[in-house]
Amino acid sequence: MIGGVAVAVATFLIADSGSAPAGPKTLTSDQASRLAVTRFLNYQAGGRAVTVDVPGTAGGLTFTGSIDYRRKVGYGALHGTGRDTSSDGLIQWTATTVFVHPMGKAPAKAPARPPESGWYSRPLQRYGSSLDSSLAIALKLGSDRPDNAELLPQNGAAWVGQDRLDGHQVDIMTGPSARATSGPTGAAGAVRYWIGSDGTMYRVRVGVASASEPVVIDFDTQKYVPVRPVPGVTPTR
Template structure:
């Protein structure tokens, strides 16, 4: 499955507004070219080393937005966390691995995380596998990279399909669905991928049990800044 991802949830209303150039016409069976592009999407993230991301995590008390970078070879993410439609008490810097979340609270969090993380003031906790939309989103985002392509022949058998086309950030992309063990329904369609002509991943939308709205992960929303570990973080390379 092209992008095995863990439990997560959430989305942003603005994300659901398709561009005027969208062309929803699916679902339809993937062509061999589309299956091949979906199969290499996570591998392309790994090949790139890292990607700039914006992760939108909706919630009943207001959403959360993480703006930062993910090192797909070191399996670590880093960025700045801002609340939307809620107070700023949870704002600050955040770094995470597959098992641990590190937070650095800030009264006036910057729009972008500093390239060099602060050397102190960090608090750590285990990454929750269930019940937290934020942690689910972090886990999913990390799993969107793989050191090898997925099996293109198995994707259609597992329910992957073509949904339509859209112009996103000036790029013509295909929207495809794929099954995910972490999706709310556990079926194809609960996860959508926006994939470019060369297999580049531009957006992922994932529905999960911990939220009524999907999580939305956008790539290349700003310049990629290499992730530097905070005290206590040991990237796996």
């Protein structure tokens, strides 16, 4: 379901909100249908507010902001956790390019209108960078069409258990490997989704090859703010 990113298959246990995994079990038709449409619902919504926690041996990074799933661009504030502030600032990215605006005292939330100057660009690294892998994965959690519900179980997707997340009753499901270029292929277990009864995606947890701990992507952690491209960014539709 997520493509173009090097991801290590993680065999970790999920224990959020005091719940323990009960599976894996074969997906029911309803569960497979919800897993198949969850990325499409992000696309239909236009965009989602997200918080991305990226682990690191020298301290983690936390991104807080928004992703426009139709134009395929994300924007927000980046803060180090347990490390210095050298990585703090504003960040915007597309599928190919990362734009950074360093700030010694980065705001908790990015300004709705990005600064006109002070941006530096670089190619998005597909391998070797936990941050870039996390940004690429987060951007691919929206799709302009549903996945094939019938193929998901055949390619290893499974039900793991139930949880309650921010007041929402959710099912935890493993998805096909993030090594897939598109659609459900590859080994299961690399990605776990917390999905509501209507297919809404509330959390994604994924192991990346460059990090010893999984990346956690939480949705609706704050109000969604439409993404305004910084000068020089040309999002794709």
